[in-house]
Amino acid sequence: MTRLQQRLEEALANLPEALRTSLTPIINTEFKGVISKEQFQSLQADSQLSDKELRLALLPLAAAFSVAPISNFYVGAIARGLTGNLYFGANMEYNDVQLGQTIHAEQSAISHAWIQGETGISDITINFSPCGHCRQFMNELTTADSLMVQLPERNEKSLQEYLPESFGPKDLGIEGGLLAPLSHNLALETESPLLRKALEAANRSHAPYSHNLSGIALEMESGEVYYGMYAENAAFNPSLPPLQVALVHANMSREDILTVKSAALVEDHKGAISHLAITQSTLEALNPDVTLEYASL
Numbered sequence: 001m002t003r004l005q006q007r008l009e010e011a012l013a014n015l016p017e018a019l020r021t022s023l024t025p026i027i028n029t030e031f032k033g034v035i036s037k038e039q040f041q042s043l044q045a046d047s048q049l050s051d052k053e054l055r056l057a058l059l060p061l062a063a064a065f066s067v068a069p070i071s072n073f074y075v076g077a078i079a080r081g082l083t084g085n086l087y088f089g090a091n092m093e094y095n096d097v098q099l100g101q102t103i104h105a106e107q108s109a110i111s112h113a114w115i116q117g118e119t120g121i122s123d124i125t126i127n128f129s130p131c132g133h134c135r136q137f138m139n140e141l142t143t144a145d146s147l148m149v150q151l152p153e154r155n156e157k158s159l160q161e162y163l164p165e166s167f168g169p170k171d172l173g174i175e176g177g178l179l180a181p182l183s184h185n186l187a188l189e190t191e192s193p194l195l196r197k198a199l200e201a202a203n204r205s206h207a208p209y210s211h212n213l214s215g216i217a218l219e220m221e222s223g224e225v226y227y228g229m230y231a232e233n234a235a236f237n238p239s240l241p242p243l244q245v246a247l248v249h250a251n252m253s254r255e256d257i258l259t260v261k262s263a264a265l266v267e268d269h270k271g272a273i274s275h276l277a278i279t280q281s282t283l284e285a286l287n288p289d290v291t292l293e294y295a296s297l
């Protein structure tokens, strides 16, 4: 049994019986951290929990996806997309890589929803208060003005209550926001399936400040391929690089991120920045033998 499955089963064992009975078949079928709107409704009916109570009860299962070799502090988040589906996320850290490359649980849940095609987040449930970095990250969302935040033993509050007098995309003249559906029409002639997948991701990236339209694809030892697109932020530092979004994709798909075998990065050369050097060094910390294809368009 994998460590993740073990943690999921431990979390299940601590749930109220009615919820455990109803949730077990979902968790035992290669659960990848997505609960559909319909599944959530039937879990609610079976457990007799309120919407809020059920989301809070599910948090330990989200935190089970945490990869935290440095802090051993397991944060779980559940983002609900505009479709009503719920997406789990958890913090991710890596040994031998500077802390700026770590991923917070809120970023994980939100980018997970983005990968699955959501265009906005209506609410997010977290087992610890969101740090300043994440409040700023969430203020980039298409739904930043209406996003609600739920913590254990607290009343639900809006993101704007957690981030008064906020700074965001509109202060830099940017309309839209993170998770708005985009297609940038970048093109690349290549035989490489990994570069083609990275290009597809770059075409969905959110980079209104640096114009570094970029995406990445990762191939794991299992043969599965995961991709990630760049999520830029008006305050720059909370930006989530494409590699991190792809690592979320892999982690939530139950892959061990240390089994990344090869990668491809595509970025628009007209951008003011490049992800190449940091992507290469972070990947090499995960696996020193990783290969990286690169295309600057």
Ligand SMILES: [Zn+2]
Pocket: 104, 105, 106, 130, 131, 132, 133, 134, 135
């Ligand atoms: Zn945070």
